[in-house]
Amino acid sequence: MAKGSGLSIDSADPFGFFQHRPIVLNSFPEDNNRNIHKWKLSAMDATTLNRSPPPTIQFPLNLNCSHHRQESPPPSDDKRMVIDEMDFFAKKTHDSNDAVSTDAGKNDFHGPTSLEFNVNTGLNLLTTNTSSDQSLVDDGISPNVEDKRAKLELAVLRAEYERMKGENQRLKETLNQVTTNYNALQMHLVTFKHKKTEENGMPDAKVEGKDIVVPRQFMDLRLATNGNIADENSLSSSEGRSHERSGSPGTNGEVKASKEGIVFDQDKKELLGCKTGREDSPDQGWAPNSKLPRFNSPKDVDQTEATMRKARVSVRARSEAAMITDGCQWRKYGQKMAKGNPCPRAYYRCTMANGCPVRKQVQRCAEDRTILITTYEGNHSHPLPPNAMAMASTTSSAAKMLLSGSMSSADGIMNSNFLTRTLLPCSSSMATISASAPFPTVTLDLTQSPNPLQFQRPQSQFQIPLLPQIFGQALQNQSKFSGLQMSQDMDPAQLSHQLQALPTNQGGQQNSISDTVSAATAAIAADPNFTAALAAAITSIIGGSGAHTNNICGNNANSTTTTSSNGNITSTTSNSNSSFQGK
DNA sequence: CGCTTTTGACCAGCGC
DNA sequence: GCGCTGGTCAAAAGCG
Numbered sequence: 001m002a003k004g005s006g007l008s009i010d011s012a013d014p015f016g017f018f019q020h021r022p023i024v025l026n027s028f029p030e031d032n033n034r035n036i037h038k039w040k041l042s043a044m045d046a047t048t049l050n051r052s053p054p055p056t057i058q059f060p061l062n063l064n065c066s067h068h069r070q071e072s073p074p075p076s077d078d079k080r081m082v083i084d085e086m087d088f089f090a091k092k093t094h095d096s097n098d099a100v101s102t103d104a105g106k107n108d109f110h111g112p113t114s115l116e117f118n119v120n121t122g123l124n125l126l127t128t129n130t131s132s133d134q135s136l137v138d139d140g141i142s143p144n145v146e147d148k149r150a151k152l153e154l155a156v157l158r159a160e161y162e163r164m165k166g167e168n169q170r171l172k173e174t175l176n177q178v179t180t181n182y183n184a185l186q187m188h189l190v191t192f193k194h195k196k197t198e199e200n201g202m203p204d205a206k207v208e209g210k211d212i213v214v215p216r217q218f219m220d221l222r223l224a225t226n227g228n229i230a231d232e233n234s235l236s237s238s239e240g241r242s243h244e245r246s247g248s249p250g251t252n253g254e255v256k257a258s259k260e261g262i263v264f265d266q267d268k269k270e271l272l273g274c275k276t277g278r279e280d281s282p283d284q285g286w287a288p289n290s291k292l293p294r295f296n297s298p299k300d301v302d303q304t305e306a307t308m309r310k311a312r313v314s315v316r317a318r319s320e321a322a323m324i325t326d327g328c329q330w331r332k333y334g335q336k337m338a339k340g341n342p343c344p345r346a347y348y349r350c351t352m353a354n355g356c357p358v359r360k361q362v363q364r365c366a367e368d369r370t371i372l373i374t375t376y377e378g379n380h381s382h383p384l385p386p387n388a389m390a391m392a393s394t395t396s397s398a399a400k401m402l403l404s405g406s407m408s409s410a411d412g413i414m415n416s417n418f419l420t421r422t423l424l425p426c427s428s429s430m431a432t433i434s435a436s437a438p439f440p441t442v443t444l445d446l447t448q449s450p451n452p453l454q455f456q457r458p459q460s461q462f463q464i465p466l467l468p469q470i471f472g473q474a475l476q477n478q479s480k481f482s483g484l485q486m487s488q489d490m491d492p493a494q495l496s497h498q499l500q501a502l503p504t505n506q507g508g509q510q511n512s513i514s515d516t517v518s519a520a521t522a523a524i525a526a527d528p529n530f531t532a533a534l535a536a537a538i539t540s541i542i543g544g545s546g547a548h549t550n551n552i553c554g555n556n557a558n559s560t561t562t563t564s565s566n567g568n569i570t571s572t573t574s575n576s577n578s579s580f581q582g583k
Numbered sequence: 584c585g586c587t588t589t590t591g592a593c594c595a596g597c598g599c
Numbered sequence: 600g601c602g603c604t605g606g607t608c609a610a611a612a613g614c615g
Binding site: 334 | 603604605606607608609
């Protein structure tokens with residue numbers, strides 16, 4: 001039962017996670033000692049709080065204090081004792097009754113019970129009704145000032161609680177809606193792509209198999225980066241088998257071949273603040289170090305694929321675990337010592353589907369080994385579970401940002417600003433876009449607070465404070481609503497406007513999400529250990545699958561979530577893909 | 584027994 | 600051309 005309660009709470013209120021996390025509701029079960037201890041603390045706090053207005057969210061616990069008033073007189077020890085009783089856990093569900101009985105009995109012994117009652121109330125807040133609390137407030141048994149004050153406080157807290165509860169509800173609904181829309185749009189997008197592919201008769205466009213859509217996206221991204229997007233006939237043309245770029249092999253007209261190419265160069269300079277490689281040798285295309293394959297090469301298709309895979313999204317998060325939980329299944333296929341870092345770099349590939357091109361590298365930061373750097377490459381060629389989808393969408397969306405950012409400096413910035421002010425007013429994470437790196441890379445930094453990393457990252461182009469998931473979501477929205485056009489002749493500014501012009505409900509949702517995210521960010525920021533679960537947390541919430549909370553808890557608890565093998569803690573175990581590669 | 588991880592070998596790109 | 604480095608392969612070992 002106890003166990004169940006914890007779970008039920010989580011699953012029932014994904015959002016509750018934000019507000020109640022500090023309270024640690026999960027562990028109620030039989031773990032009396034711990035719980036008691038916690039409650040003790042809270043009770044003491046409450047006692048203290050009665051005298052001086054307390055802080056914020058933890059108040060639900062403080063409700064307990066209100067009960068003190070029932071015992072009215074001496075606070076401290078007695079109360080503690082009561083708290084220690086903690087039997088209340090067993091009675092969680094019968095709050096009102098217990099409360100009444102307690103009041104009636106007035107037994108010292110019951111003192112604790114009443115407390116329990118209160119405690120239960122707190123729990124109930126999370127789970128179900130709060131009627132019991134109300135009864136307490138209503139019945140003004142003790143006339144003394146203390147009690148009144150306590151009641152007042154309780155009333156305030158309750159009101160606050162109700163408000164938050166309502167807000168949670170709204171947010172939940174909003175998220176559900178967003179999720180639904182998202183899924184619908186994704187389906188739409190896939191369908192559209194498929195159609196487009198068929199129309200153009202592009203073999204590369206296969207939805208399944210190695211070449212898959214994923215690569216395409218990155219190709220698009222790549223192209224976008226090159227500023228060819230506008231010219232590219234949507235995705236299909238981007239397949240690029242025989243692009244105009246191929247025109248001049250030697251000089252590489254990739255970008256130049258297209259009219260926009262010129263614009264692109266300009267933008268690059270502006271945006272990037274100048275990539276040495278690019279500026280110095282525009283001929284090399286957008287790949288600074290020439291490491292990036294060129295489409296003009298003979299093996300267009302292969303290179304295309306390779307190119308697509310070059311776009312990367314890096315996530316920095318503090319975590320003791322071997323890997324961050326992203327909801328996907330991974331198989332380690334290699335490990336190597338990388339230059340300049342004493343920590344080995346591990347290579348993983350997605351095993352959720354045969355031939356899935358997605359790879360990721362996991363390595364600890366040399367400077368700060370508590371920071372785990374996970375770099376994703378490629379897009380999944382298969383459906384993803386909600387929790388995995390969140391991360392995937394985040395990364396792919398972040399990657400897309402490269403695209404939008406590269407279109408034109410002004411536009412890119414505008415997009416960033418737009419995202420920043422519209423979606424992430426208070427978020428603390430940072431996104432760093434680095435097109436100058438060997439590979440175009442977007443870095444989502446979950447380890448940073450407000451401070452810009454810019455200076456830590458030599459080649460960062462520009463940064464935008466953001467919360468990855470929301471960021472991704474926003475970008476997803478972008479792509480949903482205008483993604484296709486984007487690949488043709490949409491410019492970032494337009495995209496932004498489109499985004500802003502999203503159906504009212506969407507807009508409202510974003511705002512709501514923004515607020516929620518802000519709250520979440522604050523909470524997370526307060527708990528360093530929690531950052532590792534940030535993406536998954538937001539993800540799970542947005543994904544609307546309550547089950548994810550488990551992941552969150554796991555991460556949070558630093559229980560390493562046994563991600564060692566799959567990076568996936570939850571239910572995914574069943575899918576043990578046999579062969580990860582088409583050997 | 585099957586799957587995953589480990590780990591040395593191999594390959595490709597790049598700089599000198 | 601050679602060496603360095605990053606990335607991948609694949610046989611062997613480990614694990615449940």
